Amino acid sequence: MSHVGLGGQTPDLRIFEFARENGFTIVTADFDFIRLVDSRGTPPKVIRLEKMDYSTEVAADLIRRFAIALAEFDKGTKSVLIFPRPSQPTKINPASP
Secondary structure, eight states, X not given: OGGGTOOTTOOHHHHHHHHHHHTOOEEESOTHHHHHHHHHOOSSOEEEETTOOSOHHHHHHHHHHTHHXXXXXXXXXXXXXXXXXXXXXXXXXXXXX
C-alpha cells in the first residue's frame, strides 16, 4: 500500500475509499472489508483470503492458481470472493526441483 501513499496504519475505511475512488479491488485477510462492502456497497470488490496464517508467497501462488476465477469475478456482479485456506500451505521455493 505504501506505493500508493497509504501506510500500514491507514484505517480500513480510508483504504476502502481509496480503492473505490481509484478502481482497485481489495485483497485481504481482514473480514472488516466485507462489512464495509455490506454497509457501503461496491465498488470496490473484495477478495478475502481466509485463515491467512501462511506466507505471502503462498497467497500469491493461490491467487495465480485461481486467475480464471478472478477474471470472472472482476467481470461479474458479485462483490466478495472468498478463498478458503489452502489445505497444506507451504513456503514456495523456486529453487526446489
